[in-house]
Every structure is written in C-alpha cells, then in structure tokens.
Amino acid sequence: MGFGFSRDDTGNIIKEYKEKGIFEDDPFQSLDQVGIGKLVKMAVELGKKTRPNIKLGICGEHGGDPKSIDFCHRVGLQYVSCSPFRVPIARLAAAQAAIRNK
Amino acid sequence: MKKFVYSFNEGSKDMRDLLGGKGANLAEMTKIGLPVPFGFTVTTEACTRYYDEGETIGQDIVDDIYVKLADLENVAGKKFGDAANPLLVSVRSGAKISMPGMMDTILNLGLNDETVEGLSALTENPRFAYDSYRRFMQMFGDVVMGISKSKYDVIFDGQKDKKGVLFDVDLDVDDLKEIIVGYKALYKEEIGKDFPQDPKEQLMEAVKAVFRSWNTDRAILYRQLNEIPDDIGTAVNVQSMVFGNMGDTSGTGVAFTRSPVNGEKAIFGEFLVNAQGEDVVAGIRTPQPIAEMAQAFPAVYDDFVKIANTLEDHYKDMQDMEFTVERGKLYMLQTRNGKRTAPSAVKIAVDMVGEGLISKEDAVMRIEPGQIDQLLHPMFDARELEAAEKLTKGLPASPGAACGQIYFNAADAEAAVANGEKTILVRLETSPEDLAGMVAAEGILTARGGMTSHAAVVARGMGKCCVSGCSEIKVDEEGKTLGIGDYVFKEGDFISLNGTTGDVIKGEVKTVPPELSGDFGTIMEWADEIRTLKVRTNADNPRDAKQAVVFGAQGIGLCRTEHMFFEEERIPAIRRMIMADTVEERREALSFLLPYQKGDFKGIYEAMEERPVTIRLLDPPLHEFIPHTDEELRELAEQIGKPYEKLAKKAEELHEFNPMLGHRGCRLAVTYPEIAEMQAEAIIMAAIEVRKEKGYDIVPEIMVPLVGMVTELADVKKTVVETISRVFEREGVEFPYLVGTMI
Numbered sequence: 066m067g068f069g070f071s072r073d074d075t076g077n078i079i080k081e082y083k084e085k086g087i088f089e090d091d092p093f094q095s096l097d098q099v100g101i102g103k104l105v106k107m108a109v110e111l112g113k114k115t116r117p118n119i120k121l122g123i124c125g126e127h128g129g130d131p132k133s134i135d136f137c138h139r140v141g142l143q144y145v146s147c148s149p150f151r152v153p154i155a156r157l158a159a160a161q162a163a164i165r166n167k
Numbered sequence: 168m169k170k171f172v173y174s175f176n177e178g179s180k181d182m183r184d185l186l187g188g189k190g191a192n193l194a195e196m197t198k199i200g201l202p203v204p205f206g207f208t209v210t211t212e213a214c215t216r217y218y219d220e221g222e223t224i225g226q227d228i229v230d231d232i233y234v235k236l237a238d239l240e241n242v243a244g245k246k247f248g249d250a251a252n253p254l255l256v257s258v259r260s261g262a263k264i265s266m267p268g269m270m271d272t273i274l275n276l277g278l279n280d281e282t283v284e285g286l287s288a289l290t291e292n293p294r295f296a297y298d299s300y301r302r303f304m305q306m307f308g309d310v311v312m313g314i315s316k317s318k319y320d321v322i323f324d325g326q327k328d329k330k331g332v333l334f335d336v337d338l339d340v341d342d343l344k345e346i347i348v349g350y351k352a353l354y355k356e357e358i359g360k361d362f363p364q365d366p367k368e369q370l371m372e373a374v375k376a377v378f379r380s381w382n383t384d385r386a387i388l389y390r391q392l393n394e395i396p397d398d399i400g401t402a403v404n405v406q407s408m409v410f411g412n413m414g415d416t417s418g419t420g421v422a423f424t425r426s427p428v429n430g431e432k433a434i435f436g437e438f439l440v441n442a443q444g445e446d447v448v449a450g451i452r453t454p455q456p457i458a459e460m461a462q463a464f465p466a467v468y469d470d471f472v473k474i475a476n477t478l479e480d481h482y483k484d485m486q487d488m489e490f491t492v493e494r495g496k497l498y499m500l501q502t503r504n505g506k507r508t509a510p511s512a513v514k515i516a517v518d519m520v521g522e523g524l525i526s527k528e529d530a531v532m533r534i535e536p537g538q539i540d541q542l543l544h545p546m547f548d549a550r551e552l553e554a555a556e557k558l559t560k561g562l563p564a565s566p567g568a569a570c571g572q573i574y575f576n577a578a579d580a581e582a583a584v585a586n587g588e589k590t591i592l593v594r595l596e597t598s599p600e601d602l603a604g605m606v607a608a609e610g611i612l613t614a615r616g617g618m619t620s621h622a623a624v625v626a627r628g629m630g631k632c633c634v635s636g637c638s639e640i641k642v643d644e645e646g647k648t649l650g651i652g653d654y655v656f657k658e659g660d661f662i663s664l665n666g667t668t669g670d671v672i673k674g675e676v677k678t679v680p681p682e683l684s685g686d687f688g689t690i691m692e693w694a695d696e697i698r699t700l701k702v703r704t705n706a707d708n709p710r711d712a713k714q715a716v717v718f719g720a721q722g723i724g725l726c727r728t729e730h731m732f733f734e735e736e737r738i739p740a741i742r743r744m745i746m747a748d749t750v751e752e753r754r755e756a757l758s759f760l761l762p763y764q765k766g767d768f769k770g771i772y773e774a775m776e777e778r779p780v781t782i783r784l785l786d787p788p789l790h791e792f793i794p795h796t797d798e799e800l801r802e803l804a805e806q807i808g809k810p811y812e813k814l815a816k817k818a819e820e821l822h823e824f825n826p827m828l829g830h831r832g833c834r835l836a837v838t839y840p841e842i843a844e845m846q847a848e849a850i851i852m853a854a855i856e857v858r859k860e861k862g863y864d865i866v867p868e869i870m871v872p873l874v875g876m877v878t879e880l881a882d883v884k885k886t887v888v889e890t891i892s893r894v895f896e897r898e899g900v901e902f903p904y905l906v907g908t909m910i
Contacts, residue, residue, distance in 0.1 A: 108910065120907065124705055124725035124781075131536040137700060144701035146724020146781075149715035150543055153683075153691060155702045156719055158536040160694035164528050 068092060068101070094126055096133040106140050113141070122146055131158035138162035171213040172231040174238055175206055175406075180482075185210045187402030189261030192502050199481060201474055201499050205242040206256065206406030207235035209374060211263065214400030217378045224375060232374070233367070236405075243407045248366040252289065253282035255299075255408040258373040260380060262401040265503055266389050271310040271380050273373045274443060275303035275408060279364040295413060297343035302443075304350045304362060307369065311376040314357045322349040370405070377403045385599040392606065409498045411491040412443050418464070419443060419491045421619045422457050422471075424479040427487070427507040427627060428566060428618075430514025430686075434475060436488075437617050438463075453636055454617050467497050478502050483524050484533070485515050508566055508627050509534075509541035510687075517686040527693045534690060541567060542687055543718070547665060548677040555663065556673040558651040561612065561637025563669040564623035569610025569632035570663035570675045573656055575647045577604025583659075584608070591662055593649050595642050597622040605631065610664040612649075612671060614642045632666035640671070683717065691719060703779075707731065709770035722779035723771065725870070728846060729787050731767045732760075738792065743807050745789050746817055750841060757845040764846060768853035772865055781868040783909065784846050784883075788831040790821040832873025833908075836883040843883055847890040855898055867904045874908040 070079075070092065082088040096102060105123070112119045122144035127133040129151025137145050138159060147155050178186050178194030186194060190208030197203045213228050240246050245254035255277040278286065278300045287296035301323075308314040326338060326346050338346075354362040363369050380386060381401045390397060411419030422436025437454035440463060461468040471490065474497075478486045487505030491498050507515065516530035525533070547568045571589035574580040577600065580590045584607040592608040594601060596615040605611055605625060610632035613622045617636050626633030641650035647658040651671065656662060663672040683691075703724030704715035708731075712723060732741045737760060744756035771780060794800050800818060804811040823829035836843035847869065854865045869887055874880045884906050895901045 120905070122701075122703065122724050124703075124909075128703075128705070128724065134700065142700065144703050144721070144724060146703035146705050146722075149704050149706060149711050149718055149720065150540070152702055152704055152715050152718035152720045153543060154536045154539050156691060156698065157531065157534060157539060157694045159698035159700040159702060160531045161536065162700065163698050164532055 068097070090132070095130045096123075096127045096136055098132075098136050102136060102140070105136075105142075109141050129155050131161070134158040135162040135165065139166055168227075169212070170231070171210050171216075171228045172235045173208050173210065174235050175203060175208070178208065183263050184399075185212065185402070187211055187261035187263055187404070188265050188503055189259065189501055190402045190404050193404060193406070195481075196478075196499055196502060199477070201477070202497060203499050204407040204409050205239055206404060207232075207239060208261070209403040209405070211400040211402045214378045214381060214402065215398070217375070218400070222375075222379070224371065224378075229371065232370070232405075236367075236370070239405070239407060245407075247277055247370075248279070248282060250281040250285050253277055253285045253366075255282075255286070256370070256405050257408055258370070258377060259404045259406070260377040260401045261404050262381070262395075263399055264393070264395050265506075266386060266393075266395070271376065273303070273306050273310055273376070275299045276307070276369050276373055277366040277408075278303045279366065279369075281364075282366070290413060292413070293340045294343065295410075297340050297347065299410075299412075301343055301346050301350060304347065304354070307362075307373070308350070308354055308357070310380075311372050312354070312358055314353065318353055318357075319350065322346060322353060325349075374403050374405075377401060385602060388602055389599075392602075406500070409491045409493045409500075410443070411439075411493065412441050413494055415441055416464075416495045417441055417491075417493050418460070419489075420454070420457060420460065421487070421489050422475065423485060423487050423505045424475045425485045425505075425511070425515055425518075427485070427505050427511050428563065430507070430511035430518065432518060434472060435618075437619055453615065453638070454619075464492060464495070467492050467495060470497050474499060480524070483519070483529075485511075506624065506627060509538040510566060512538060513542070513686045513690050517689050528697065530690060531694050531697060542683075543681055546667075546679060546681060547663070548679045551677045552665075552672070555676045558654065558662075558671045558673055559637060559639045560669045561634040561640075561671060562618050562623070563665075563667055564618055564620075564635040565611075565626035565631060565633035566667040567610070567632035568663070568665055568667075568676070568678050569608075570661060570672075570678075571609040572659045572661055573612075573649055574604075574608075574658060575642070575644050575649075577601045577607075579647075579658070580604040581607045591664060593640075593642055594622070595644060596620065597625070610634070610666065612637060612640070612662075612664055614638065614640050626666075632664050634664050634666060634669050634671060637669075637671060695719070703781075706771070708767070709774040712771050712774035716774065716776075716778070720778070722781075723775060724781055726771060726780060726782045728764070728767075728783060728785055729791075731764060732785075732792060734763075737763050739803075739806060741792050742794075742803055744842075745793055745821070746803075746807060746809060746814055753839070753841050757841055761845050761849055761852075764849035765853045765856075768850055769857055772853055772857040772863065773861065776861075777863045777865065779866065779868055781870050781907075782846075782850055783870040783872050784833075784836055784843055784887075786832055786835075786872040788821070788823060788826045788829050789835070790818070790823065790826070793818055793821065833871050833879050833883050834873075836871065836886065837879060840883075840886045843886045844890045847887045848894055851891050851894045851904070852898075854902070854904075855894075855900055858900075858902070864902075866902070869904065869906045871906065871908045874910055880908050 079091050121142050123137055124146035128145035129147030134145055145155055175194050175197040180191050180195035183191045186208045240254055243254050245252045247254045255275050258273045258276055283296050283300040287293040305319045309316045326342050351362050411417045418440040419442050420438035422434055425432050426435040434457055436457040438457050438460040439454045484504045486502045489501040512534050516533045519525045520530045571591045573591050573593045574583055575593055580592045581604055583590045590608045591610045592604050593612045596613050611622055611626050613635045614637055616622055620635050622633055623635045649656040661675045663676040701721050703722040704720035705725040706712040706715055706723050707727045740756050740759040744753050747753035794803055800814055801811050804814050850867050854867045858865055871883045887906055
C-alpha cells in the first residue's frame with residue numbers, strides 16, 4: 066500500500082523491476098526495509114511513546130519471510146503472523162534473528 | 168601493493184571473500200598438514216578487475232601469476248612446459264559461495280606436443296599420456312574457446328567407427344594420435360589459429376575463461392535462484408595435477424562425512440577406480456559406493472577416514488570432500504561444508520550438539536529456514552502407497568514425495584506447469600541447461616548418474632524430490648516416451664516418485680501430512696527457547712487454525728472475515744444486504760448472517776483454545792460480492808424481489824476505478840455501521856459461548872482495517888464498543904476485549 070502497488074495487478078511490473086535491479090526483492094514477499102521499514106519503525110517508536118505496552122505485530126506473507134522477520138525482531142514488534150505452513154519457518158527465523166542480533 | 172595471487176600456504180579458511188570457498192579451503196587443508204597437491208589461487212578481486220578493465224587481465228596480475236607459478240614449479244619439482252619433466256595443472260573456478268556444476272574445470276593443462284612425450288616416458292604409459300592430451304585439447308576447445316563439444320565427439324566417435332570398436336578403452340596410442348591431429352585441424356578451422364603450444368598462453372586463456380564463466384546464463388540463473396550477488400566474482404584455483412586414471416591402483420571419488428540424505432553418521436560417497444574426477448560428477452560412469460573403496464584400497468581408505476574425521480572436527484560441520492588416489496597415494500582436492508536435505512540438516516545439527524561439537528545456538532543457525540519447508544510437506548499415504556504399483560527403483564537422490572505428469576525436457580515441463588499441471592521431469596541425465604525445468608517440476612527422474620550427479624546435487628539443494636540413476640527405465644527424449652518393464656508411458660501420463668526410497672510408482676499416489684516430532688521437534692524447541700518474537704498465523708477457518716497450532720502458532724494474527732461471506736448459503740444474504748434500500752432492510756439481511764459469523768468464530772476459538780485471535784472487520788469493497796454478469800444480476804433481482812433496473816443502477820454505483828483505494832476498510836464500517844455491529848456481536852457472542860462451553864479464557868481482539876486517521880478509528884471503535892456493551896448487558900457477562908487497527 067505504501068508503494069501504491071496492487072499485488073493482483075503488478076506481477077509483471079515487479080518481475081521487470083527485479084530484472085532491472087530496481088527492486089532487490091519482491092516487496093510482497095520481503096518487506097522493503099528502507100521505505101516501508103521506516104514507516105513501520107516510526108509506528109513502533111511513536112506507538113510505544115504514547116503507550117509503552119502497545120501490542121504491535123505484522124501480518125501477511127512478510128510474516129513468513131526470514132529477512133523480514135529479522136527486521137521485525139530488530140524494530141521491536143511483538144509478533145509476526147503468517148500462513149500456517151510458514152509458522153515453523155517463522156519460529157526458526159525468529160530464533161536466528163535473536164541470535165544474530167544479540 | 169595489492170596482492171592478487173596467493174599460494175595455498177599463504178591463505179586460510181577465513182579468506183573466502185578473497186580466495187573463494189574452494190581456494191580458502193585448499194589453503195586451510197594445506198595449513199593443517201593434509202595431503203593437498205600444491206598450487207595457488209587468483210583472487211576474486213582479480214576477477215572484479217577483469218570486468219572493470221573491459222575483460223582484460225592487468226599486466227601486474229599476470230606477473231603475480233608467473234611468480235606463484237615459479238613457486239609451484241619449485242614445490243612440485245617439475246617445470247611448466249618442460250619436455251622431460253612437465254608440470255601439469257588443473258584450473259578450476261571457486262566463488263565465495265559454492266555454485267555446483269555452474270563453472271567449468273580444465274584438467275591436464277600444460278600438455279603440448281612435447282610435454283605429452285615427457286608424460287608418456289615418466290608414466291611409462293603412452294596411451295595414458297595421449298589420452299590425457301586429447302582430453303585436455305577437447306576441454307580447452309570446449310570450455311575455454313567455446314567450440315561445440317559435439318564437433319569433438321564426431322572426430323572421436325569417427326575414429327571408433329573407423330576402427331570398428333565400441334569402447335573408448337579399445338582405442339590405442341596411434342588412434343589417439345590420429346584423433347589429436349583431427350582435434351588440431353578442428354581448432355584451426357574454428358579459431359583461425361593453431362592450438363596453443365605454450366603452456367603459459369594456455370594458462371592465461373584458461374584463467375580468462377573462468378572469469379568469463381562467472382557471467383554465463385546458467386551461472387546468472389543459479390545466482391538469482393540462490394540470492395547470490397552478481398558482483399562478488401570468482402577466484403581461480405591453479406593446482407598441480409594428480410591422476411586418478413593411472414591404472415588400477417588409482418581412482419577418484421567424492422564423499423561426505425555424514426549422509427547428506429538422512430544425516431546418518433557414516434562416510435557416504437562414491438568412488439571410481441581408474442578415473443578422473445569429472446567422470447564421477449558428470450555421471451558418465453555410474454560409480455561404486457565408497458564402502459567398496461575399503462576393499463580395493465584398505466590402507467588408503469583408513470587414511471581417508473582419518474582425514475575426514477579431522478576435517479569434520481576442524482570445521483565443526485559435515486564436509487563434502489573430493490579426493491584422488493594416484494598410484495596408491497591419497498590426495499585431497501576439495502573440502503567444503505556439504506549441502507544436505509532438510510532431514511539431514513536437522514539430524515546433523517541435533518547430533519552435533521549431542522557430540523559436544525556445536526552449541527544449541529549453532530544448531531539453530533545451521534538450519535536454512537526456507538529448507539524446513541521440505542519437512543512440512545506431505546509424504547505418500549502409506550496405505551495408498553502399498554496399493555500402488557511400484558514399477559522400478561532408482562537411487563534415492565533427494566527425499567520427499569512427488570506425483571505429476573511426465574515431460575521429457577525442461578521447456579515442456581515449464582510450459583505444462585504454466586498451464587497449471589503438476590509435472591515430473593524425466594531425463595536421461597540432467598545438465599545445468601535443465602535448471603529451469605527442474606525448478607518448475609514436482610520431481611525429477613533420471614536414467615543415469617549417481618547420488619552425486621548433477622540431478623541429485625541440484626535437487627537436494629532445491630529440496631525437490633529426485634530419483635536418479637534409474638538404470639531400468641528407457642527414456643526416449645526425442646520420442647517422448649518412458650519405458651519401464653512392459654509399460655510405455657507417454658508425455659502427460661502420471662507417475663509418482665519416492666525420493667526417500669528411490670521407488671518409481673505408477674499413477675497418482677495420495678499424500679499425508681509430515682512427522683513433526685523427533686529431531687525436528689528438538690530443533691524447534693531450541694528455537695522457541697531462544698526467540699523473543701512471537702509467531703502467530705493468518706487463518707480464517709478452523710482447519711487452517713488447527714494446522715497452524717500443530718505447527719506451533721501462538722495465536723491468530725489475522726482472521727479475515729470476507730471469505731466467510733462467499734459461501735453458497737450466505738452470499739444471497741450479503742447481496743440482499745448490499746442492495747438494501749433502507750437501514751432496516753440492511754439490518755434484516757445482516758441478522759440472517761449473524762449466526763453464521765458466530766459459528767465461524769466459535770470454530771476458530773475452539774481450534775485455538777486460549778490462544779489470542781485477532782479478527783479483522785470486513786475489508787474488501789462491496790462490489791466484490793455482487794454478480795458480474797447481467798444474467799446473474801437478473802437472477803438476483805428475482806431472488807430478492809427487486810426490479811432488475813434498480814439493481815443494475817446500484818451495481819454501477821458500486822463500481823470503482825481504484826477498488827484498492829476505494830470504498831473499503833474502515834470506510835465500510837463508517838458508512839454502514841450495521842455491518843460492524845453485526846460482526847462485533849458475532850465475535851463477542853462466539854466468545855461468550857465458547858467461554859461457557861469450554862471454559863477457555865478468551866480475550867477477543869477486533870481489528871479495524873485500513874485506518875488513515877485517528878478520527879476514523881474513533882468512529883468505528885465507538886460502534887464496536889457500544890455494540891459489545893449492549894451484548895454484555897443483555898447476556899449478563901463481561902470480560903476484557905481489545906479493539907485495534909491495521910495501518
């Protein structure tokens with residue numbers, strides 16, 4: 066949404082963007098940490114300032130993508146939410162994020 | 168001054184960026200005193216400079232190479248191009264991240280019309296010498312100069328025909344000399360120059376060819392698939408040759424310190440007597456299991472086992488090794504952390520913690536999260552499998568279950584997958600050109616090639632089911648048929664493959680969910696101990712919710728409510744609601760939906776027990792629910808007793824140019840609060856009933872979708888809170904609940 070991209074209509078555009086090196090990853094698979102990530106970070110920081118125990122999480126394909134999970138760990142979200150078959154991947158990736166960012 | 172070339176005794180395993188994986192490990196093995204033929208590595212930075220400087224090698228780098236070459240000559244006690252005692256080298260690529268089968272190798276470099284005589288005298292084996300020379304000419308022409316391999320084959324096979332023999336070994340020295348004459352003529356015809364006789368020229372051309380091979384299409388595709396950056400370049404390893412094809416006291420092999428298939432702790436590998444390394448990897452000859460090496464060369468095998476153990480203790484990880492035995496002496500040519508299947512990765516990690524080699528954290532880091540997928544996917548249903556007809560057995564090259572329609576080349580398989588079919592790629596043997604087809608297929612079946620063939624290695628890397636070396640099948644790639652016993656399967660016929668046992672099975676076999684306990688359970692337990700981030704699931708029905716709980720989900724992070732509206736008996740009610748003229752009419756339609764929604768939520772609460780569940784209020788624009796054709800709209804008009812024209816007008820009103828940015832999300836709840844009221848009541852009533860019936864302490868979480876402003880949220884929240892307060896009062900209960908949003 067932050068990009069103004071519709072997942073259902075941009076498959077071919079994203080493919081070409083990746084080929085041309087404009088996108089490193091498909092932003093619907095792996096969270097764009099530079100732009101969208103900044104919005105997430107802002108939400109976390111401002112949210113916690115107002116209410117320190119605010120419940121924050123992310124849902125969608127990103128919740129099962131190891132790179133995005135690492136980002137969510139670093140930025141201080143409480144949970145990720147992903148499709149059932151990605152849950153074990155997310156559990157492992159969350160542990161790896163914790164080890165990597167110790 | 169920057170150093171672009173390192174001898175093997177100048178590097179270490181920590182220099183992968185500069186020396187590439189292969190070079191760094193050759194240096195490390197040299198450092199810890201293992202028998203490694205001496206050599207040197209041209210760095211990845213030299214490759215980067217090669218591309219920066221318009222695909223040329225700078226003179227300073229050339230000079231560096233010659234200095235290290237002189238060192239190599241001293242250590243080997245042989246001279247490059249020396250007619251009496253020639254130094255021969257192999258030239259191999261080696262990037263930081265291993266790219267199996269992607270880059271090209273040149274062996275026996277240094278041979279020319281003079282040195283071949285020297286080699287012949289030294290080995291007292293002229294046939295061997297001339298065979299090495301013609302192999303080198305062929306590899307050089309093919310790999311370095313890009314002359315089609317088939318043109319060499321024509322000359323080679325022509326000589327066999329002329330002589331009336333079937334096998335390569337039946338050609339004698341004179342035949343080989345004739346072939347060499349033919350190869351020289353071919354080279355001159357194709358390149359316009361004579362085949363280079365100067366070994367230094369051969370070497371520089373080979374180094375350039377390795378650098379060029381970094382940018383072949385198949386290397387680029389492999390990097391894309393594995394997310395390897397394009398700009399890190401490859402190193403070049405130049406190493407003194409050792410010969411595994413010097414007769415029956417020589418041989419070559421590849422082996423793993425533990426099984427890359429299931430992780431079992433035992434040397435796993437393959438071996439060929441009297442062969443060069445490429446023969447094993449390319450799957451040209453089907454090798455013997457490594458255990459037979461213990462019988463053929465007991466003393467060498469003992470040495471090898473010791474070295475394997477040393478390497479595993481040193482690297483603290485399972486090693487994938489290449490070695491050669493030259494006249495009874497063992498040489499190590501490569502070691503690296505072995506690629507492995509997910510079951511193998513999990514078992515090795517858990518075992519190594521038990522053995523005190525690594526920590527729990529190390530074990531958790533060792534598992535590739537993407538790889539776990541393999542463990543979660545179904546296996547064959549045991550009963551169906553028993554009933555199915557097993558046709559034949561190949562090598563269990565990469566585990567898992569696959570069934571699909573057979574296709575005989577990568578392009579056909581890809582096209583079929585694009586058409587929505589599930590496919591099995593059937594090939595005599597695979598090569599890097601088949602990669603895209605292998606990616607598309609459910610499984611891969613090959614007639615030739617061992618457990619370390621291209622098909623096997625690549626399939627294991629991708630976590631794809633593969634049966635290789637299935638020698639009883641007859642694959643006609645041209646005619647597109649697969650013969651097994653009395654059966655002949657045509658393109659598009661179904662077969663099933665069991666990559667864990669090697670079975671090839673007739674027809675489609677049903678699959679069952681995987682086993683999640685054992686070593687996998689242990690690793691996941693450790694992961695749960697370590698992580699701080701919670702993991703929830705997206706689920707909007709009890710089946711998905713239950714599956715997610717089995718997989719360890721700690722709650723539902725997103726339960727969409729729109730899918731529930733599409734079910735057959737509900738869609739008329741939602742359409743009636745959308746087409747309503749008055750609030751009362753809308754409420755009436757919604758009241759019909761309420762029990763259904765409550766039932767949905769009860770099922771999900773029950774599946775999740777006391778785990779938190781976040782339910783999102785209706786998000787998509789309403790026109791997604793109304794019919795799209797005139798005919799359907801007329802039917803609807805009849806169904807709800809409203810004039811068609813009115814409905815058509817309404818449908819047109821609902822049409823949006825930008826539905827993603829249109830009347831959706833919280834905007835629905837703001838303009839039609841009745842929908843949010845109904846959903847809030849269903850969410851709370853479901854919680855009340857499940858709390859009562861099951862005793863679960865449920866704290867519902869209600870998500871207001873797509874909020875832009877706090878005033879929007881406040882408006883919808885007011886609707887939700889007032890509804891819930893009313894329900895609490897009516898039912899005489901109260902418990903905590905949360906209202907939040909999605910931004």
